[in-house]
Amino acid sequence: MNAIKDIAFNFPGQTNHYKGKVRDVYSIDEDLLVMVASDRISAFDVVLPKGIPYKGQVLNQLAAKFLKATEDICPNWLIDSPDPNVSVGKRCEPYRIEMVIRGYLAGHAWRTYKSGERVLCGVTMPEGMRENQKFPEPIITPATKADEGHDEDISREEIIAQGIVSEADYIKLEEYTRKIFQRGTEIAAKQGLILVDTKYEFGKIGDEIFLMDEIHTPDSSRYFYADTYDELLEADQPQRQLSKEFVREWLMAGGFQGKEGQTVPEMTDEFVQSVTDRYIELYEKVTGEKFIKADVSDPVNRIQKNVEACLAGLKV
Template structure:
């Protein structure tokens, strides 16, 4: 289990600053470039788990890269190159301070709110009489404010975003349009793999010349929820849980072990066997989402591999 990367401390040529997120560490380089390292950290309920998951960073980085390539005709993105399995390099942007969450089905957080009696999420009404994992008549956009390390993302309505001037109305209309189009493309890509894209989130930024671009990850199991299409309706009809491809299985394990990220709760101990099972699930996710065999990178010394690959690329 030691062959994971859970913290980074690199000094790359032209490096100016470092920002450490929940899962990714972002290095600012000269000439308006960013270098993003997808670590093996696992975050759930906005809490980073103590142990890393082998190959998780590589899996997230490679899925996000493939999905950026498959959507660049819809919206330009920040990505320029992936010099290492865990590393992406691209244009520096000023991120919008909202995550564009879009939901096609009543699942996860939306289902928990619905079960608690709420019929509105982020100012968007949810129909009466729905069961968990039912499809919404139309996908709904339920934005969230972006949290700092250790804080929770918070639901926010379109009206509040505009009222508080978090995003201008002109930009927000564009973000909504991109979000719906990306979700439609993601739905089509998932369908080809016999999957259902249930919900996901997109993050956007603005380049120095004012262009809105897609940033961070896209259609990965950390940012999205997938169901297996086969048997979906039968499971709904008999009230059976859906077969999921997402990080939700980790959240459910944590909930069953008394942890939901609330104050005073302790993160349950994850055994090496459990961590290996999570790694295996991520490999399964990769192969199902992309339709390609996952090729494990050399993890004998991840830090030196990243350092040499990045230095070679930058030179």
């Protein structure tokens, strides 16, 4: 299948192109961004060698839905999604941090806890917790946003002391983060899911804060199935989950955690198909809608035409 992996576009009015781990971001004129969600997949801050067909479409369409579902809480960057893999929006000046919020002791938080640490990003985690247990209330554990390499944990106090974000803005970011997470939790619950943890990115236009990038997708979030959560927790069994964690687990089982000298295990066609299936499963479970696969016979031409038509309409 035609995975959209490494494609460079040239759109009208284009002034810059930034290639992220998963998304290609094109600056248009002075105030617009075109964000193309590729089928690249990353784990441990490393882009894996093979693309995952339809992954970018899942990410883009989920993000667009959740941005629209939370725009009453916080203004966001999205203007239009003219193609299954593309969003067009306002260019913001990004904060150099990610706002990570965790409702449950899972993933990175659990690995930290299991090592004996009880403080994560300046937040003290209660004693006596087990993996995947719910926190008394969600905790915010920010990370610095790295252009390359690993994002790093950082505390609220360090962010403010280093002048990365002003105290007044950071208080607002925390407020938005908690409210958006609560909305995502409510939406997930209606679909029989638990929103475990997620991350948000914010930026500014003038003095106004905007929610940016993607939200509540399998790349930025972790979901558990609610119907078996209590039973599996009591039995100390792994949770049934919809997230990218199974890819990380597959890599770790193959001896890879993104460290120097380690090699990514072979990505067989069967494994790639299983990842595609999991992303589509998550889309359908989270939205309650059937996933409609885009035409991938000529994705380059499709994306180019759809973006050009959108940009022409915005300039009228």
